[in-house]
Amino acid sequence: MCSGxxxxxxxxxLIPLAILCxxxxxxxxxxxGYIPSDKVQxxxxxxxxxxxxGSGVLMIFPALVFLGLKNNDCCGCCGNESCGKRFAMFSSILFAAIGFAGAGYCFVISAVAIHKGPKCPTFLGWDYIFQDGSYLENHNLWNLCQPTSIVPWHLxxxxxxxxxxxxxAVLCAIQAINGLIGTICGDCKCCGCCGGNGTV
Structure with missing residues (x-):
């Protein structure tokens, strides 16, 4: 398959994933599913x-760059018809790194949130009552957090x-490898290079 x-x-x-995140x-x-009366909840x-x-805004930029690579104009760069495409593929590696960092940030935040659990009402106000992560194995503890929909919603x-x-993160890593291959080898088709046979 062409790298582009x-x-x-x-x-x-990546686009729908960014929207869903x-x-x-x-x-x-x-x-x-309720509108909180105070942001402390x-x-x-x-x-x-x-x-x-992380997985939204920062992911949109790499996704748009990846989408445009296939149609990127690669002709007439320093007398080499394929160097424009190679440069575009190299730049995609940088955007893939940005996307990977954004996805990694979201991944870490989500993992921490899952371990800590949601905030629940206590006698002292809204606070974490599952900080040891025990609620993940013992679903009976979910009843300690009212309303009961808070825990499954959060989780x-x-x-x-x-x-x-x-x-x-995996897709961005794949594109980083794909971009490296495209930088070194070029795309399989580039403005009819080498007599239009699609060989770079």
Missing amino acids: GCAKCLGIV TVANIMLFFPG ITDEVWYFGGIL TLFCLLLIMSGVQ
Whole structure:
């Protein structure tokens, strides 16, 4: 497969993942599906915007770059018809690194949030009552947090962010390798190079 075509496929997958991560992060601002009366009820990790910034905004830029690689004009660079395409593939490595960092940030934030659990109402106000992660194995503890929808809401959305950011990180790593191959070998087709046979 052409390195540019591969990058385009990765970009197509990253766009909906970025949107879904953003939506999941926004939904976490409503613990248990309810509108909180005070922001103290919202889990601290939600305010780090792992899904909105890390796997959302930072992922849009690499995705758009990957989408445009296949149609990137590569002709007439320093007398070498393929060097424009090679430079574009090299730049995609840098954007892949940005995307990987954003996805990694979201992944770490989500993992921490899953381990700590959500904030729940206590006699002293809203606080963490599952900080040792025991609630992950003992579902009976979920009843300690009212309303009962808070824990599954928190766990489901952060697990989705964990999975989707992990997929994003893998896709960005694939593009980094693909970009390196494209930089060294060029794309399989480049403006009819070598007599139009598609060989660089």
